[in-house]
Amino acid sequence: MSILVDENTTFIVQGITGREAVNLTRECLDYGKGAKIVGGVTPGRRGRDVHGVPVFDTVAQAVEHHGGPIDGSVVTVPPAFTKDAVFEALENGIKLVVIVTERIPRGDVAQMVELARERDARIIGPNCLGIIVPDVIKMGGIGGPARDAAKSYSPGPVGVISRSGGMTTEMSSTLTAAGLGQSTAVSIGGDAIIGSSYAELMPLFEADPETEALVIYTEPGGRMEAELARWVSDNHSRLPIVAFMAGRFMDEMPGMSFGHAGTIVEGKEDTATEKIARLAEAGIVVAEEISQIPSIVAEKIAERAGSIT
Amino acid sequence: MRFYEYESRAIVAKAGIPVTKHGFAKTALEAREIAEEIAGPVVIKSQVLTGGRMKAGGVQFAETPDEAARHAENVLELEIGGHMPRGVLVDSRAAVKHEYYAGVVWDGIRKQPVMLFSDMGGIDIEEVAEEHPDHVARGHFSTLRPFSDWQAKQVIASLGITGSALNRLTPILARLARLFLEYDMTLAEINPLSELEDGAFVALDAHMDMENEARSRQQALLRELGVGDEETRQAREATPFELAGEEVDAQDHRGVAGNVTEFDGNLGLVIGAGGGSLTLFDAVRAHGGHPANYCEIGGTPSVRKACGLAKLVLSKPGVERIAVMMSIVSNTRVDIVARGVIKACIELGFDPAEKIAIFRIPGAWEEEGFKILEKYGIDYADRSVSLDGAAKRAVEKIQGSAG
Numbered sequence: 085m086s087i088l089v090d091e092n093t094t095f096i097v098q099g100i101t102g103r104e105a106v107n108l109t110r111e112c113l114d115y116g117k118g119a120k121i122v123g124g125v126t127p128g129r130r131g132r133d134v135h136g137v138p139v140f141d142t143v144a145q146a147v148e149h150h151g152g153p154i155d156g157s158v159v160t161v162p163p164a165f166t167k168d169a170v171f172e173a174l175e176n177g178i179k180l181v182v183i184v185t186e187r188i189p190r191g192d193v194a195q196m197v198e199l200a201r202e203r204d205a206r207i208i209g210p211n212c213l214g215i216i217v218p219d220v221i222k223m224g225g226i227g228g229p230a231r232d233a234a235k236s237y238s239p240g241p242v243g244v245i246s247r248s249g250g251m252t253t254e255m256s257s258t259l260t261a262a263g264l265g266q267s268t269a270v271s272i273g274g275d276a277i278i279g280s281s282y283a284e285l286m287p288l289f290e291a292d293p294e295t296e297a298l299v300i301y302t303e304p305g306g307r308m309e310a311e312l313a314r315w316v317s318d319n320h321s322r323l324p325i326v327a328f329m330a331g332r333f334m335d336e337m338p339g340m341s342f343g344h345a346g347t348i349v350e351g352k353e354d355t356a357t358e359k360i361a362r363l364a365e366a367g368i369v370v371a372e373e374i375s376q377i378p379s380i381v382a383e384k385i386a387e388r389a390g391s392i393t
Numbered sequence: 394m395r396f397y398e399y400e401s402r403a404i405v406a407k408a409g410i411p412v413t414k415h416g417f418a419k420t421a422l423e424a425r426e427i428a429e430e431i432a433g434p435v436v437i438k439s440q441v442l443t444g445g446r447m448k449a450g451g452v453q454f455a456e457t458p459d460e461a462a463r464h465a466e467n468v469l470e471l472e473i474g475g476h477m478p479r480g481v482l483v484d485s486r487a488a489v490k491h492e493y494y495a496g497v498v499w500d501g502i503r504k505q506p507v508m509l510f511s512d513m514g515g516i517d518i519e520e521v522a523e524e525h526p527d528h529v530a531r532g533h534f535s536t537l538r539p540f541s542d543w544q545a546k547q548v549i550a551s552l553g554i555t556g557s558a559l560n561r562l563t564p565i566l567a568r569l570a571r572l573f574l575e576y577d578m579t580l581a582e583i584n585p586l587s588e589l590e591d592g593a594f595v596a597l598d599a600h601m602d603m604e605n606e607a608r609s610r611q612q613a614l615l616r617e618l619g620v621g622d623e624e625t626r627q628a629r630e631a632t633p634f635e636l637a638g639e640e641v642d643a644q645d646h647r648g649v650a651g652n653v654t655e656f657d658g659n660l661g662l663v664i665g666a667g668g669g670s671l672t673l674f675d676a677v678r679a680h681g682g683h684p685a686n687y688c689e690i691g692g693t694p695s696v697r698k699a700c701g702l703a704k705l706v707l708s709k710p711g712v713e714r715i716a717v718m719m720s721i722v723s724n725t726r727v728d729i730v731a732r733g734v735i736k737a738c739i740e741l742g743f744d745p746a747e748k749i750a751i752f753r754i755p756g757a758w759e760e761e762g763f764k765i766l767e768k769y770g771i772d773y774a775d776r777s778v779s780l781d782g783a784a785k786r787a788v789e790k791i792q793g794s795a796g
Contacts, residue, residue, distance in 0.1 A: 104693075104724070107724070163606070164609075164610070187606045188606065189577045189604050189606045189607040189610075190499055190577075190579065190604055190606075191536060191574055191577050191604075191607070193504075194499075194504055194505060194506070194536040195536045195537055197504045198504070198505070198535060198536055198537045199537060202537075213723070225723060225724060226723070227723055228722070228723025228724055228756065228757050229723070229757065232723055232756060232757055233723070235776075236721060236776075246668070247668065248666070248667055248668020248669070248671075248720075249666075249667075249668075250665075250666040250667065250668055250669050250691075250719070250720040250721065250722065250723070251668035251669060251672065251720055253720070253721045253723060253756075254668075254669065254672075254720040254721050254780065257721055257755075257776055258779065261776070261777070274667055274668070276499065276501050276579075277499065277501050277504050281502070301668060303668065303671060306501045307501055307502050308501065308502070311502050328672075330668055330671035330672040330675060331671035331672075331674075331675065332675050333674055333675055333678060334671075339627075339629075340627065340629070340654070342652075342654070342670070342671060342674075342687060343667040343668060343670055343671045343689065344667045344668070345605075345606065346501075347671075350498070350579075350580075351519070352519070372679075373676075373779065373781040374672070374779055374780060374781065375779040375781060375782065
């Protein structure tokens, strides 16, 4: 099993004729069991095709052509047009929107998230690389070309959630090299406001029988780690979690933002030191180095298996 | 990006929130003219983008225009926390009866803006929230539906405020909430929001931060305030080295090779991507290394851009070697970064094998990249070497060469 997507998931690519979207489409079609990309949308380009995927002017045309509801959309349009594209997807019944675009102002993101809530839909991102279920499907640029993604990702028991797209792959590759595959890896995005936080994905991983442990990549800025720590404590999560915290040096440089827009520290709870303390209180192991993660995960999985039998 | 107080005051005034009579002066002479116009006691406030003005002597009180000019002259020369003031704000001294606090910030967990209101103004709101939580009221609001005044009223009334104070404060908080969304602020704060002896409510100080990502669509406001595109308004001003990094990145629109921050070490870093750079910078320091800079490569930069970034780092005084490292790349091409950094070394007259302490970028086009690195005898690592391991190797090499 997996979370969010599986081999039957259908999706469209909004902004499909852009250079990077063309590559992304190829990558997703080639990976695993082959993504079911049922259409692409670029206004004014109806009638063309991208690697065999038909291009439409509107999402409504794509839905009509498909002949039924479409599950998801990957949005790769410029920041000034993203809100409109996401609204279009949501109002046409799409329930899972992966926003790749970066540099979108928070006011726009908040509006998209609010509409998604009203439409009972979910947003992943913005500023993310998407979702991958190893050997099955990838939705977004995560892992790169199919051949490269296959080197880093392998199927297995570990869920991965990361605020950095590149580090999703780096951590999964480290797990793969140690013989620990991934159930689903989600690049959630590096912005201050994102559609789905760690805590919001927790119930999904919790309900996924294949997932036995979680690995998360975190950074300074925001309260998402504190929210996760609270969720884990309140819900007595069955899943051991191992975290890696990057950007510890930023604690000495208040008011500066490095790496991702979301790393701007706006309150005392936002620092790396504070977050590590919050996570540790909730029983989440914070690894000093990424190379330590696989052995800690293996140990935690074994411990859990031992305590059950 | 942060606004100066005089700009923040202009923003709240534009939104219809009352302010005291004031003016912005760049010279003592201008300060005197404003004081003459106010025709009463004034406050001279240093205009710096940092806190602690009062303690540093950056806020002075004057009874006469002469005194105002003298104080302005001193305050204009006074450095506060490493910042020279851009000018002084000359403000009427108001007889204050009570001080309130009104603010709007983003709540990243609820993913909505939240109004904060307190009847204990004039001090840091975080302090009030910690010590007197019953004196801070909060209210989230929708970004989809138009803001309605009752939302502000409800927040203020929840503190027990009633009568004419409630009716006068409500439109102020409502206007603050609307301007927060309209101008893409990340912080909009009036502190103190003062009730004067004559019954008027005015913003005596204001603090506004606008989201960098929104600068392009807020050009009208920025032009009106006279804020130029070159003003980054970061926590510290950009150094010439950092500005040169921005130039490299602006050469063309393909990919990123920039986001440079200057440090004073001997190990130059050509690193990426966002999360990878954070991880690598920590790792270099954890192994006792001294980075000369922070930077980021991401997306699909050209050879020219990668070369430009490497040249900039290699030319920085005090840099002995560079480490070229990234987390596993999926669209950045290993061979292109390899070509870029080798070209930079050669064009500057360095032996790449000597200057590049380590090259650790696995991922897309790695076979091609590794072949080139081998040809030049450069020490490189594939994904079997962790980010931490690569950083360690670079630090050991540079310490070995120094000792």
